[in-house]
Amino acid sequence: MARYFFDSSVRDELIKDDEGIECDGIEEACREGMDGLRDLALEFFKDPDGQQLAIYVRDEAGERLLSLSITLQGS
Amino acid sequence: MAQVPSSNILIRKLQTISELAEPDIAILGNARIEEKQYQANADILRDGDQPTLSFVVLDGMIGSTKMTGDGKRQITSFFVPGDIPDLHGLHLSVMDCTFTALMPSRVGFMRHDALRSICDQHPSITTVFWRSTLVDAAIYREWVTNVGRRDAYTRMAHILCELIVRLRAVGRIEDHVARLPITQAALGDALGLSTVHVNRVLQDLRRDGLISTVGSHFHATDWSGLVRAGDFDGMYLHQRAADVLRQ
The missing domain is CATH 2.60.120.10 (Jelly Rolls)
Incomplete structure (x- = not known):
């Protein structure tokens, strides 16, 4: 198990995760990140302004391991 | 003793x-x-x-x-x-x-x-x-209703309001500070949210000045703001001292 950190970005505003989640490898971290991106997208469906929503997964050393993103287009 | x-x-x-x-x-x-x-x-x-x-x-x-x-x-x-x-x-x-x-x-x-x-x-x-x-x-x-129809931010604020009111009613907390050493994963399971999003929503509530957290202590720093954010009306708790809900 290792601790992964999930920063989220909406309209270029990054919210850093300083708590992290224990995951059993990068695949589980990716699943957690995707679940987080789904919840984030749900919040912004009412305002689909073409902005990109993203979750960036870091390891404890601060290295970015994954970039997960989705764009909500309203037109 | x-x-x-x-x-x-x-x-x-x-x-x-x-x-x-x-x-x-x-x-x-x-x-x-x-x-x-x-x-x-x-x-x-x-x-x-x-x-x-x-x-x-x-x-x-x-x-x-x-x-x-x-x-x-x-x-x-x-x-x-x-x-x-x-x-x-x-x-x-x-x-x-x-x-x-x-x-x-x-x-x-x-x-x-x-x-x-x-x-x-x-x-x-x-x-x-x-x-x-x-x-x-x-x-x-x-x-x-909370899990099915409220958005994540409201859901979280609502559950924190409920816990604070229930813990106050039985004298387990004073003011609006609750020690809640429960994991973000457990909060997620209660709210139907991913752990990643629980973390984000808690940060949003902190950023908006509604709560502050130190370790596992949650402090509702703006109680009436948290009640509004949580779409919270404690009537459903059916407590006798209804004023407790609005303090």
């Missing part, structure tokens, strides 16, 4: 939702309660069990939980000190959910035959117990 009887917190909780006459307080005060300590994540009762006891929460917090076929957990309600999460077990012999300690917790077991005998002899206590299970059902209704 004098030992505080474990029935005290039970009586206090029942008094938050009903008037208890002196003789009933004495009967409940003499009820035999066997205490047991549980670690976080330990199951107290499991789906399918046929218990001969019911338990009152003395310290900590218990969750009623259900699992989906593919192994996802939903926490369907929280239970705080004074609550009797499985009082319905007196009448529904097979447990249809699991009760899990969400933090280190102490509970007190009461035998069903003893509870039945109290209820047979004291109809006013039966009424109070009935009311207690009805309030539990009202809380479940609110949770279905």
Whole structure:
């Protein structure tokens, strides 16, 4: 198990995760990140302004391991 | 040091939702309660069990939980000190959910035959117990609404308001600071949210000045703001001191 950190970005505003989640490898971290991106997208469906929503997964050393993103287009 | 009887917190909780006459307080005060300590994540009762006891929460917090076929957990309600999460077990012999300690917790077991005998002899206590299970059902209704229809931010604010009001009512917290050493994963299971999003929403609430957290202490720094953000009206808790909800 290792601790992964999930920063989220909406309209270029990054919210850093300083708590992290224990995951059993990068695949589980990716699943957690995707679940987080789904919840984030749900919040912004009412305002689909073409902005990109993203979750960036870091390891404890601060290295970015994954970039997960989705764009909500309203037109 | 004098030992505080474990029935005290039970009586206090029942008094938050009903008037208890002196003789009933004495009967409940003499009820035999066997205490047991549980670690976080330990199951107290499991789906399918046929218990001969019911338990009152003395310290900590218990969750009623259900699992989906593919192994996802939903926490369907929280239970705080004074609550009797499985009082319905007196009448529904097979447990249809699991009760899990969400933090280190102490509970007190009461035998069903003893509870039945109290209820047979004291109809006013039966009424109070009935009311207690009805309030539990009202809380479940609110949770279905919360998880099914409110957005993540409102959901989180709502559950924090509920916990603070319930813990205050039984004197476990003062002001608006609650020690809640529950994991973000457990909060996610209670709110139907991913752990990643629970973390983000808590940060949003902090950024908006509604809560501050130090370790596992949650402080509602702007109570009326949190109540508004959580779409929270504590009427469904059916507490006698309705002013508690608006302080």
